[in-house]
Amino acid sequence: MRTRFYNARVLTMESDRDIFFGEVWVVEDRIIFVGTEEEGRLYCDKHKDTILIWDREIDCKGNLLMPGFKNAHTHSAMTLMRSKADDLPLQDWLGTQIFPIEAKMTGEDIYHLSKISILEYLTSGITSVFEMYLTPFTVADSFRDCGMRCVQTSCVNNFSQSVELLEKYYTDINGRDPYNSFILGVHAEYTCSRELLEKCAELVHKYRAPFWAHIQETEKETKECIERYGMTPIELFDSLGLFDYGGGGYHLVWTNDRDREIMKKRGLYAVTNPGSNTKLASGIAPIAKYLECGIPVAIGTDGPASNNCLDMFREMFLVTGLAKLKDMDASSVDATEVLKMATVNGAHAMGLDDADVLAEGKLADIIMVDLQQPNMQPINNIVKNLVYSGSKSNVVMTMIGGIIRYENGKFNIGVEPSEVYGKAEEIKNRIYG
Amino acid sequence: MRTRFYNARVLTMESDRDIFFGEVWVVEDRIIFVGTEEEGRLYCDKHKDTILIWDREIDCKGNLLMPGFKNAHTHSAMTLMRSKADDLPLQDWLGTQIFPIEAKMTGEDIYHLSKISILEYLTSGITSVFEMYLTPFTVADSFRDCGMRCVQTSCVNNFSQSVELLEKYYTDINGRDPYNSFILGVHAEYTCSRELLEKCAELVHKYRAPFWAHIQETEKETKECIERYGMTPIELFDSLGLFDYGGGGYHLVWTNDRDREIMKKRGLYAVTNPGSNTKLASGIAPIAKYLECGIPVAIGTDGPASNNCLDMFREMFLVTGLAKLKDMDASSVDATEVLKMATVNGAHAMGLDDADVLAEGKLADIIMVDLQQPNMQPINNIVKNLVYSGSKSNVVMTMIGGIIRYENGKFNIGVEPSEVYGKAEEIKNRIYG
Numbered sequence: 088m089r090t091r092f093y094n095a096r097v098l099t100m101e102s103d104r105d106i107f108f109g110e111v112w113v114v115e116d117r118i119i120f121v122g123t124e125e126e127g128r129l130y131c132d133k134h135k136d137t138i139l140i141w142d143r144e145i146d147c148k149g150n151l152l153m154p155g156f157k158n159a160h161t162h163s164a165m166t167l168m169r170s171k172a173d174d175l176p177l178q179d180w181l182g183t184q185i186f187p188i189e190a191k192m193t194g195e196d197i198y199h200l201s202k203i204s205i206l207e208y209l210t211s212g213i214t215s216v217f218e219m220y221l222t223p224f225t226v227a228d229s230f231r232d233c234g235m236r237c238v239q240t241s242c243v244n245n246f247s248q249s250v251e252l253l254e255k256y257y258t259d260i261n262g263r264d265p266y267n268s269f270i271l272g273v274h275a276e277y278t279c280s281r282e283l284l285e286k287c288a289e290l291v292h293k294y295r296a297p298f299w300a301h302i303q304e305t306e307k308e309t310k311e312c313i314e315r316y317g318m319t320p321i322e323l324f325d326s327l328g329l330f331d332y333g334g335g336g337y338h339l340v341w342t343n344d345r346d347r348e349i350m351k352k353r354g355l356y357a358v359t360n361p362g363s364n365t366k367l368a369s370g371i372a373p374i375a376k377y378l379e380c381g382i383p384v385a386i387g388t389d390g391p392a393s394n395n396c397l398d399m400f401r402e403m404f405l406v407t408g409l410a411k412l413k414d415m416d417a418s419s420v421d422a423t424e425v426l427k428m429a430t431v432n433g434a435h436a437m438g439l440d441d442a443d444v445l446a447e448g449k450l451a452d453i454i455m456v457d458l459q460q461p462n463m464q465p466i467n468n469i470v471k472n473l474v475y476s477g478s479k480s481n482v483v484m485t486m487i488g489g490i491i492r493y494e495n496g497k498f499n500i501g502v503e504p505s506e507v508y509g510k511a512e513e514i515k516n517r518i519y520g
Numbered sequence: 521m522r523t524r525f526y527n528a529r530v531l532t533m534e535s536d537r538d539i540f541f542g543e544v545w546v547v548e549d550r551i552i553f554v555g556t557e558e559e560g561r562l563y564c565d566k567h568k569d570t571i572l573i574w575d576r577e578i579d580c581k582g583n584l585l586m587p588g589f590k591n592a593h594t595h596s597a598m599t600l601m602r603s604k605a606d607d608l609p610l611q612d613w614l615g616t617q618i619f620p621i622e623a624k625m626t627g628e629d630i631y632h633l634s635k636i637s638i639l640e641y642l643t644s645g646i647t648s649v650f651e652m653y654l655t656p657f658t659v660a661d662s663f664r665d666c667g668m669r670c671v672q673t674s675c676v677n678n679f680s681q682s683v684e685l686l687e688k689y690y691t692d693i694n695g696r697d698p699y700n701s702f703i704l705g706v707h708a709e710y711t712c713s714r715e716l717l718e719k720c721a722e723l724v725h726k727y728r729a730p731f732w733a734h735i736q737e738t739e740k741e742t743k744e745c746i747e748r749y750g751m752t753p754i755e756l757f758d759s760l761g762l763f764d765y766g767g768g769g770y771h772l773v774w775t776n777d778r779d780r781e782i783m784k785k786r787g788l789y790a791v792t793n794p795g796s797n798t799k800l801a802s803g804i805a806p807i808a809k810y811l812e813c814g815i816p817v818a819i820g821t822d823g824p825a826s827n828n829c830l831d832m833f834r835e836m837f838l839v840t841g842l843a844k845l846k847d848m849d850a851s852s853v854d855a856t857e858v859l860k861m862a863t864v865n866g867a868h869a870m871g872l873d874d875a876d877v878l879a880e881g882k883l884a885d886i887i888m889v890d891l892q893q894p895n896m897q898p899i900n901n902i903v904k905n906l907v908y909s910g911s912k913s914n915v916v917m918t919m920i921g922g923i924i925r926y927e928n929g930k931f932n933i934g935v936e937p938s939e940v941y942g943k944a945e946e947i948k949n950r951i952y953g
Contacts, residue, residue, distance in 0.1 A: 170904035176850045206894035365841035368850040395908040396895055401834060408798035417609045417801040461639035462829055465944045471603035476828040480913040504894065511898040
C-alpha cells in the first residue's frame, strides 16, 4: 500500500523542525519521505529509477499530520468495569470491585473486551499502547487482529501469573508479529513478595532488559513499603537490581528527591496517568520536578475502569493543568513539552524508537488532525491548540504501520463495532448475571 | 416545525425520573410530550382534535436525549486570543496580554469572533451560555443571528462601560428577541470602585434583580480586597446590598465559611470554572463544601483564552476530579450531582427555568448523545459514562428552541464555518498586524 498525503501542515515532532506545509509519503509500513512540495520534486529527481505509483493520494486540505499518540499505560480489557465501580478510593476499588470481577474473566473475554478500547484509542489518535493485563497471549491476539501496536508488560504478582510465565511471555510475544512486543515487569510492590521480585531480577539480568511496574501511585502504598522494607518501592526495586537495565514506572505520584535521583541515575521513565490519579484521588505527580531532573515523562490513560476515558487530549490537558495547580504557577510544564511526552517520549519508553517522529525510514504511525473545527480556530499556535483546546473529535484519520485503521468516524479493524459491543454485552451478562 | 424523536433513551433530568426508553415530541419552540411509546398512544387518544403531522421524525436508534448543557460563564469573543497568551499567571495574563488586545476590538469584531465560540458550543451540546463581554448589543446580535440562547451580564468596571450603559443593556436586551436576556452584574471587585458598586446597588434595588460578578477567583484578589475594605468581595458586595435579590458569582475559588454563610443566606449560585482555574493556576474551588451547605453549583467553561476549550464534558470531569483531589477522597462530588450542575442548575442560575429539564411545556433545548461510540461502551451506567468517559464527539445533535442547529458535524447557524474563520483571520491580521 502506497499513500501520499499532500496539502498538509506537518508536525514531525523532531526537536529542530517547526510545523511546515508539505507532504508525507508512505510505502508499506514505513515513511519514505517527509518534506515540502519542492523537496518532494527533488526526491523524485534523485529516485528516478523508483517509479512511485500511489494507491491513494489524500488531500489534507491544510490539516495537520503528526505522529500518533503513544498511550504509555493502560489495561484495555477493563472496559467491562467502566462506570461499574466509580467514586471509590483505589485500594477499595481494587479489592472489593475489580479483583472479584477479574477472577471471572477468561482469556477469550479479554480478547473481546480489549477491542472496545482499541476502537476508542483509534478515535483519539492513539497508535500504540503500553498494556498490562491478565492474559498476555489473548491480548496480543486482539491487538494483532485489529492491527494496532501493543507493547505489553506483565502484571505478575503473588496471586496471578508467575515468573515462569513472565519469561514465556517475554520470549514468545517478542518477534511474534509486527504489532506486538513485550517488556519485563510486575504488577506492583504491594502485590509481590520479595522472593518474586528477586526472581524477576534474575530475568532482568539474564535478558539485560528494562523493568516496569506500577510504582508509588498512592501515599498508602508508598508508606506501607517503607514500613515493610525501610525503603520506598523505587529504592527497593533498585536495591534488588531490577533497574540495572533501565525501565520505569507507571503513576509515580509519591516520589521524593532520593527516588528521583535513582530514576535519573538509572535512566528510568516516569509514565504519568493524571486522569486516573484524579478520579481515584491518588494525588498529583510532581511533573515539573521530573522535568527539572531531566527524567523523561510519558503519558498513559490507565485503564477504562479507572479513568474512564481513553483520550490522550484530556490527559495532555491534565498533565499541564495539574502541574500548574500543584505548583500554583501557570507557567509550569509548557504545552510543547506535553506534546513531546504524548508522542516521542512515549515511543522511547515503550521501546518503539521507530515510531517516535515523522521522518524517512520511520514507521508510518500517523494521525490527521482537523484544524477546521471551531475548537482549533483561529490558528494562533497549533501546538497550544492541540494541548489546551484540542479534542479527539479533531482526529479524522489514524494510520498504523501504513494502514488507515480509522477515518472520519469509520473503523477498519476487521470487525464491526456493533459486533464488539455485542460480545461485551454477552460477557457482561455472564459475569454480572 | 414539528419534530418527533423516537426509539430514544430519555434522560429528562427531573429528579424523580430514571432514564427510560421512549419519545420526545417538539412543536415550534416547546416540548409537548415526553414519555414511553405507550404513553404517546394515550396522549394521542386524549388529543384527538389536535392532529399531529410531523415535519421530521428522527429514529434515535437507542441513543440518548437529554437537556442541552448550560455553560454558565464565558467570554465568547475571546477566541481571538486563544493560544495567544498561555502559560501566564492570571493577573499578568489580564494586564499584559488580554487588556491591550481588547482595547483594539470593535463591536463588529466581537460580533464575528463570538461565532467561533457558538460553533464550538454546539459541538459540545451547549444550548445556552451565561456571557460577559465588552459590547453586549453586538454579542446579542451574534447569538440571535445564530439561534443560540444567551444570558448576558455586564463587565462594567472603572475602565469600560458605565452604570448608565448597564441599565440600558438591562432594559433593552431583555425582551428584545427569543434568544437573549440580561442580568445585572459587574466585572469584579478589583476592577470596580466603591462608588461604581454603590450605583449598581441602586439598580439592583430599582429592578429587584439578582447580581453577578467574577468573585474570589484568585487568592491575591481576595487578599487585596480584605486589605482595602477589611472584607472579602462577597462580604463587601453583601454589605452594599448587591445580593439583596440573589444572584451569584463566577469562579468562587477562595471562599471561607463566612462567605459560604452569606451565599447560603442570599440564595447565591456558585458557578465553577475548573478548566480555567486549572490552566491559570488559580486554585481548586471547594465544591464539596458548597454542596454540604446546600449552595447550588453550576458550571462554566470561562472564555476560550483562559481555558482554552469550550467543552462541557471536560469541565464535568474536572469538577468531580478536582474535588476528589482537593478532598483526597475518590467519593467526593458524585457524577449524578455534576450532571445536574451542567444542566438544571445552570438553567436556574441563568434565569432559564423553562430550559432546565425535558418535560411538557419546557423549551425544546435538547441534545442527542451517541452511545454507540466506543467511549460509551459497554453501557453499565449512562450517567457515569457521560461524566467520566463522555466526550463532545458523542454529541450528534443540538436543538435550541425546536430548531436543530448542529447535526452529525454540520452546522445550521445561517453562516458557514469557513466564513466565520475567514472573518476571524481578517480581525487577527488587523489587530496583531
